[in-house]
Amino acid sequence: LLAPYISSGIFLEIFKLWIKGHKVIVLDIPLLFEAKMDKWTKPIVVVWVDPETQLRRLMERDNSTEEDARNRINAQMSLDLKKSQADIVIDNTGSRQDLQERFSEVLSQVKRPLTWTEFWLSRDGALSALLGVIIGVLAGKKLFW
Numbered sequence: 024l025l026a027p028y029i030s031s032g033i034f035l036e037i038f039k040l041w042i043k044g045h046k047v048i049v050l051d052i053p054l055l056f057e058a059k060m061d062k063w064t065k066p067i068v069v070v071w072v073d074p075e076t077q078l079r080r081l082m083e084r085d086n087s088t089e090e091d092a093r094n095r096i097n098a099q100m101s102l103d104l105k106k107s108q109a110d111i112v113i114d115n116t117g118s119r120q121d122l123q124e125r126f127s128e129v130l131s132q133v134k135r136p137l138t139w140t141e142f143w144l145s146r147d148g149a150l151s152a153l154l155g156v157i158i159g160v161l162a163g164k165k166l167f168w
Contacts, residue, residue: 033060041146047133056100056108065141066110068129071102076116 033050040048055061072080074096081092106112111132113125142148 034063044146047130053099056105061108066133067108068111068113068133069102069105069109070113070115070122071106071109072115074102077102 033052037048037050050060050064052058052060055064055067061067077096078089078092081087081095082089085092087095111129113122113129115122137145143152
């Protein structure tokens with residue numbers, strides 16, 4: 024029910040960061056797929072853990088009963104389904120140190136130079152295209168007037 028409200032506020036914040044020139048914006052959104060924001064983000068990184076570990080960690084973190092934890096987990100899309108739709112999967116069955124190392128590897132991968140397609144979809148590419156259109160219009164006016 025909250026997904027539309029969550030996504031509209033996030034898009035504004037993302038836009039502000041994009042305008043400021045941030046090259047990488049990391050979104051930590053458990054409801055990314057449910058809010059249909061997966062269409063607007065690239066790459067999609069899913070931090071995956073097996074269901075038993077997920078349940079145990081949730082119960083420990085929130086000091087909740089097994090039933091409450093299961094209800095909370097079942098209210099979201101399964102991690103296995105999210106994993107199948109991800110571009111990059113980080114296995115979180117190990118220690119926090121393992122998770123930090125894997126995240127550092129993924130961040131290095133995400134910071135790599137852009138392909139041409141990625142460039143034209145980026146802020147710099149969009150601004151280059153806009154500048155090209157403006158120059159083209161101004162040059163065209165000079166030729167025809």
